[in-house]
Amino acid sequence: MARSPLTREAVLAAAAELVRRHGPAALTMRKLAAELGTAVTSIYWHVGNREQLLDALVERTVRDMGGAVRPAGRTPAERIVSVARTMRRELRERPHLIAMVHERGLTDRMFLPAQRALVAEVRAAGLSGARAADAVRAVQFQVVGFVLVERNRERSPVQSPGEGELWEPAAAPDDPDLARALARPADPERLFVLSVRALTEALLAGG
Amino acid sequence: MARSPLTREAVLAAAAELVRRHGPAALTMRKLAAELGTAVTSIYWHVGNREQLLDALVERTVRDMGGAVRPAGRTPAERIVSVARTMRRELRERPHLIAMVHERGLTDRMFLPAQRALVAEVRAAGLSGARAADAVRAVQFQVVGFVLVERNRERSPVQSPGEGELWEPAAAPDDPDLARALARPADPERLFVLSVRALTEALLAGG
């Protein structure tokens, strides 16, 4: 298809599109070359090897994610929750990339703009020094961890033996509501907000 | 080396050893066959294909992890933290397997014994019904998510641009202690306990 001279940009764009549509496993050098209408080896000249190609891809995504952070809310706690929700949304919009960011150990870099915002809010709530740093990191780990667990859970919808099967039989002896709630699939959005809110309130309050 | 008749058990054991020593990527059917001293195709007869082999491997690990859960402490909150620490320790003892469990969406199954314990503690703290279920799940997500983030962070020790470089320049303008704390690498054990404790206290307290 493309016969204009191959550029690094064109390679990255085609690679990103391939990942977006079919996941990282589908990104092979040979398929990518076919997509671009060039020889496999041309790709190597422009972006190095596969590993470096993936690095470049991740890097460019991470840069894109910074802009979205706009704390909203009347209290520091509310604004922290809003930042957490934004990060979750941004991550979920790039379902394949987030696993790649994770594998490459770039979560810190990715989280940096959000971290700045969190620092401001934590200080506004009256924390400082090491305690403030702990609070920021706790929220950061919470958000990234939650999204990872959640993402994974979606990929394999019914777990064998699903939670359901194991809660019928007297696991929560005299609390059928609890048993039923655990048998139902979790509502991730609700659970996320609930968790972040709880963690944040405890961190901002006493020690 | 091995010339006694090949068994499913022998294949699984050799595969587990290979993963333990060199990680999941090193587990190729051909290397495994070489290790066992058989033809590659014999493996297929005993365990099906590579995917099924990995499934079996993960399944057996998950079974092993249930026994360790023994809640300890004087209050429900303390006992929940103790369960969380146990799960973290168990997961960290199997660094390669946990990623595989995660990829296969078996975290629920893996967490089941711990979940039972958490249910008991949450009820002992006075929660019931859907609220109790939320608390259990929040802790579960927190623990699994934390360990995933932590594991990943260890694999790529210095992130580029590390947190360090970006906190010197007036990021936390008038709090040098905070800036320094964020520039230092996090102490995961401490951060973990701090996070779980905060989350737990908030969940068990008001709504």
Added chain:
DNA sequence: ACCTGAACACCGTTCAAGT
């Protein structure tokens, strides 16, 4: 400076053939 095909060393999996 850029692109190419051939070649190498790996994969997982299937299959017909052996005992």
Added chain:
DNA sequence: ACCTGAACACCGTTCAAGT
């Protein structure tokens, strides 16, 4: 019932050769 080698369709990467 179990094991085998040959073969197929894929990989990523290197390299000498082209323009």
